[in-house]
Amino acid sequence: MEPLCAVFRRRLKELGQKYTPERAQILDTIIKLDDIFEADQLQEELRKADFRVSKATVYRTLKLLQEAGIIQQVLVDSEQANYQLAYGRRPRDLLIRVDTQEIISIDAPELIELRDRICRERGLEPQGHRFQIFAVKKG
């Protein structure tokens, strides 16, 4: 698959915007993270790699990446936004362990089928979804 940085670069060019080191580093760090993250956590990872990027730039770049369809927001609680890579992937469904706070990505193609059927029955076209299951250990 085409590397994400190339996708990003192309989208930026289309919009007459620039591919800056900050933007490159942010995307790179997100790819390395390969997990759900929040803005703070991303900035922390950047710092670990000795990249100083301001919060403002982090947020501005997250918005750009969303608009480019490279990442998407995941709403887990109402405290703050979480994000995850989205480009070229099936949206990830989440299994949230209420007892341990653990967030497990699951892949449930049947959910997608069901989603598509529900839309079809109503003459609608699915554009995306958010499926989160909250569970605890049995017993």
Add this chain to the structure above:
Amino acid sequence: MEPLCAVFRRRLKELGQKYTPERAQILDTIIKLDDIFEADQLQEELRKADFRVSKATVYRTLKLLQEAGIIQQVLVDSEQANYQLAYGRRPRDLLIRVDTQEIISIDAPELIELRDRICRERGLEPQGHRFQIFAVKKG
């Protein structure tokens, strides 16, 4: 079914808390609304019925109602929290029209079955879920 105000009253008593007019009016207004709402909107509805309740009390009561299991948060976007009645109801799944911003409650028992199966396969016990489908009109 037992009226919700009775459930609320009982929970409050259990916690050594009081059943005040403000709390009664807030719950009543939520029941009349019978829809997804945000804090602002709830306060507006209260005002229409000539009930003056402060934002602080609105938020404090929403939290109480959540703890009592009478309402639950619905995360639709990251801007602000939405709420809906939850007590004694199957959690409502949402079909969100991206083109019109309309939010449609759907009832999809198959989603629940699927959810339960996914949990069972992992030795977990489902406690709740959040299913939101984003769609646009076909064509």
Add this chain to the structure above:
DNA sequence: GTCGGTGCAAATGCTTTGCATTGAT
């Protein structure tokens, strides 16, 4: 050389909290 990008600090908007007063029990 031009715009657009960045960092900083200030502003925003939702939600929460401290405190003095009011009111349910």
Add this chain to the structure above:
DNA sequence: ATCAATGCAAAGCATTTGCACCGAC
């Protein structure tokens, strides 16, 4: 009478924005 609840205004937090300087193209 007591102890919790209310309203108000201030505080908190995540996120956004204005502005002067900087740098990708």
